[in-house]
Amino acid sequence: xxxxxxxxxxxxxxxxxxxxxxxxxxxxxxxxxxxxxxxxxxxxxxxxxxxxxxxxxxxxxxxxxxxxxxxxxxxxxxxxxxxxxxxxxxxxxxxxxxxxxxxxxxxxxxxxxxxxxxxxxxxxxxxxxxxxxxxxxxxxxxxxxxxxxxxxxxxxxxxxxxxxxxxxxxxxxxxxxxxxxxxxxxxxxxxxxxxxxxxxxxxxxxxxxxxxxxxxxxxxxxxxxxxxxxxxxxxxxxxxxxxxxxxxxxxxxxxxxxxxxxxxxxxxxxxxxxxxxxxxxxxxxxxxxxxxxxxxxxxxxxxxxxxxxxxxxxxxxxxxxxxxxxxxxxxxxxxxxxxxxxxxxxxxxxxxxxxxxxxxxxxxxxxxxxxxxxxxxxxxxxxxxxxxxxxxxxxxxxxxxxxxxxxxxxxxxxxxxxxxxxxxxxxxxxxxxxxxxxxxxxxxxxxxxxxxx
Numbered sequence: 001x002x003x004x005x006x007x008x009x010x011x012x013x014x015x016x017x018x019x020x021x022x023x024x025x026x027x028x029x030x031x032x033x034x035x036x037x038x039x040x041x042x043x044x045x046x047x048x049x050x051x052x053x054x055x056x057x058x059x060x061x062x063x064x065x066x067x068x069x070x071x072x073x074x075x076x077x078x079x080x081x082x083x084x085x086x087x088x089x090x091x092x093x094x095x096x097x098x099x100x101x102x103x104x105x106x107x108x109x110x111x112x113x114x115x116x117x118x119x120x121x122x123x124x125x126x127x128x129x130x131x132x133x134x135x136x137x138x139x140x141x142x143x144x145x146x147x148x149x150x151x152x153x154x155x156x157x158x159x160x161x162x163x164x165x166x167x168x169x170x171x172x173x174x175x176x177x178x179x180x181x182x183x184x185x186x187x188x189x190x191x192x193x194x195x196x197x198x199x200x201x202x203x204x205x206x207x208x209x210x211x212x213x214x215x216x217x218x219x220x221x222x223x224x225x226x227x228x229x230x231x232x233x234x235x236x237x238x239x240x241x242x243x244x245x246x247x248x249x250x251x252x253x254x255x256x257x258x259x260x261x262x263x264x265x266x267x268x269x270x271x272x273x274x275x276x277x278x279x280x281x282x283x284x285x286x287x288x289x290x291x292x293x294x295x296x297x298x299x300x301x302x303x304x305x306x307x308x309x310x311x312x313x314x315x316x317x318x319x320x321x322x323x324x325x326x327x328x329x330x331x332x333x334x335x336x337x338x339x340x341x342x343x344x345x346x347x348x349x350x351x352x353x354x355x356x357x358x359x360x361x362x363x364x365x366x367x368x369x370x371x372x373x374x375x376x377x378x379x380x381x382x383x384x385x386x387x388x389x390x391x392x393x394x395x396x397x398x399x400x401x402x403x404x405x406x407x408x409x410x411x412x413x414x415x416x417x418x419x420x421x422x423x424x425x426x427x428x429x430x431x432x433x434x435x436x437x438x439x440x441x442x443x444x445x446x447x448x449x450x451x452x453x
Contacts, residue, residue, distance in 0.1 A: 018253065019370040021046045025360035027338060029276045029345035030056070033269040037096045040263045044253040047082055047093030052273075053364075054080040054166070054222035055097050056280060057337045058144070061164030062218045063283035065199075066290050066336040066353070068300055073289070074332030075199045076340065077164070080222035081172055083230070083252040083375070090224045091170050096265070097222075098145070098168050100277035105144045112141035144281075148174065151192045154219070155204030155212035163285040164218025172223035176232050190244050193219075197247045198329075216287075227252075230378055246322035249330060249368045250375045272345070279344035290339060295355035303362050304328050319380060323372050327365060335361040387414055388423055392433065395452065402451040404439065424450045 023031055023045060030052050038045040057076035065073045084090040115138065122136040140160040147169045149157065157165050169175050178189075195202045196219040204212040233245045292300055310316060311324040338357050342348035348357070390413045395403050405420045414420050427433040427450060434452040 017370070018374050019367045020044075020253070021049045021251070021367055022360070022363040023049070025338075025363040026052075027276070027341040027345060028347055029272045029341065033096070033265065033273045036263070036265045036269050037093065039261065040265050041089045041092040041096070042256060042258040042261060043084075043089035043093050044256055046251040046253045047084065047088075047090045048096050050080050050082060050249070050251040051094050051097035051168075051222045053334065053337055054078045054220050055101055055168075056277065056341050057333065058101065058164060058166035058218075058220040059277045059280035060283065060337065060340045061281075062162060062216070062285040062287055063280070064288050064290050064336060064340055066292075066332050066339075068292060068297070068332060073199075074329060074336060075218060076333055076336045077197065077199070077218055077220040078222065078330075078333055078337075079193075079197060079220070079248045081248050081250050082222070082224045083227055083250060084224070085255060086226055087258075088255050089258065094168070094170065094222070094224060099270075100274045101145050101166065101168070103274075104277075104281060108142040108144065115139065148178075150178075151189045151204055152206045154192075155202070155206065155214060158214050158217040158219070159212050163281075164220070166220040166222070168221075169223040172221075172225045173229050173232060175221070175223065193221075194244060194247070218285075227378065230375065234379060243322055246326050250371050251368075252371045252374045252378075276341055276345045280340060283344075290336060291352055292358065293350070293352040293354055296353045296358040299355055299358045299362070300331075303331060303358075303365070307331075317373075317376065319376050320372065323376065327369070330368065331361055331365050334364050338364075384423070384426070388427060388431075391423065391427070401453070402434075402437075402449050404449045405447055421448060424448060 021034075021044070023034060026034060026049060034045050034048045034052060037048045041047075057078050060076040062075070065075055067073045082090045082094060119136055119138040126133060126136055143157050143161050143165055145166040145168050146154075146157065147167070149167060154165065154167075167175065192202055192204065196217060199216055199218070202214040202217055204214065206212065233248075307324055307327045311321060316324075335353055335358060338361055339348065339353045342357065343351075348354070391403070391408060391411075394400075394408075394411050394413060400407070405417050405424075408420045408423075409415050409417065414423065424436050428436050434450055436448050436450055439447045439449050
């Protein structure tokens with residue numbers, strides 16, 4: 001075995017079990033869309049379901065909050081991150097999920113252009129008349145979403161859009177790297193996003209302009225990232241993750257094979273999703289309080305205690321403590337989204353959250369818990385761990401039941417035969433991914449192969 005390769009307990013080849021998205025936990029008004037869009041785009045349903053939750057939350061905005069007890073309330077804003085390799089159709093899934101919001105934004109822009117033209121004509125007449133009539137004013141454009149925005153520009157958007165705003169970049173990499181890019185990384189951009197997520201008041205200082213004070217602004221975020229860029233989520237010191245990423249809900253499903261399909265998304269499913277978005281968006285930003293019924297509250301308590309019990313187990317991964325600390329808040333956000341979507345679509349009639357909705361929120365939370373475990377294993381991955389994971393992924397992709405040193409050398413993951421043998425030994429012990437078997441070639445040279453299982 002190569003002397004530089006040592007046992008690494010943080011190794012994380014993708015052998016861990018992750019949960020599939022619980023489609024039955026979705027409101028009926030969006031479940032069909034997620035299934036049909038997944039088939040039409042040859043992608044995991046996760047790539048549609050997760051941004052759908054974020055978009056519905058953005059449509060709810062500041063219209064409703066969930067209260068589980070006095071002084072403990074949650075908004076419907078999620079920070080979602082879709083992880084998948086290039087060409088995995090994650091952007092296509094995001095596009096399907098955000099379409100009703102984009103259409104609404106286009107309509108708002110059209111109306112604003114018409115209003116601006118009228119305003120310019122009225123202003124010209126007012127200036128010519130020099131009368132006592134009040135000077136015409138132009139109402140700012142309604143803004144639902146942006147693909148990119150600084151905290152300063154967000155401050156203005158949120159000031160004129162009390163319902164809330166969503167950031168939906170195709171690639172989250174630029175958004176994350178842009179945090180604190182001004183003032184040499186010593187700015188308050190990241191702190192502002194922490195407050196946005198929590199629903200607290202935010203003060204935005206603008207260079208050379210008036211300060212913007214935002215009372216309980218609403219901001220949702222959802223976008224995509226490739227696995228190789230996950231390292232940008234580690235804090236600047238390189239020593240670990242900071243509190244910012246603990247607020248992000250990750251989806252990191254296994255890739256699916258992409259072959260041609262004539263499958264499409266039915267108009268019925270698209271209309272149902274568009275209608276529930278429209279119904280939610282029409283709700284006024286008056287922060288109506290939603291509470292749990294008795295059965296839902298009892299289940300909430302059980303889930304909360306379960307989360308805390310997991311968090312304080314002796315063998316619980318230390319880098320997941322921050323994530324688990326935020327899970328009750330994530331549960332509240334998800335619960336509110338499911339409840340409001342059901343009410344808006346007619347699936348539910350009670351003003352209180354029922355135990356069925358709470359059970360569905362628990363299923364979705366458990367899904368995010370499993371994907372967080374995959375992501376955080378990847379974040380602490382050592383160079384050796386990465387090589388073994390890439391070998392396992394390559395073998396799965398090529399449906400290999402066994403691999404040889406020559407296979408791995410040709411894959412370009414590792415080219416040194418001695419290093420490959422060392423990795424095979426680690427895969428055999430301590431990680432028990434299979435066994436090594438000696439092979440004698442026709443040329444009489446000794447070699448080895450690794451048999452999975």
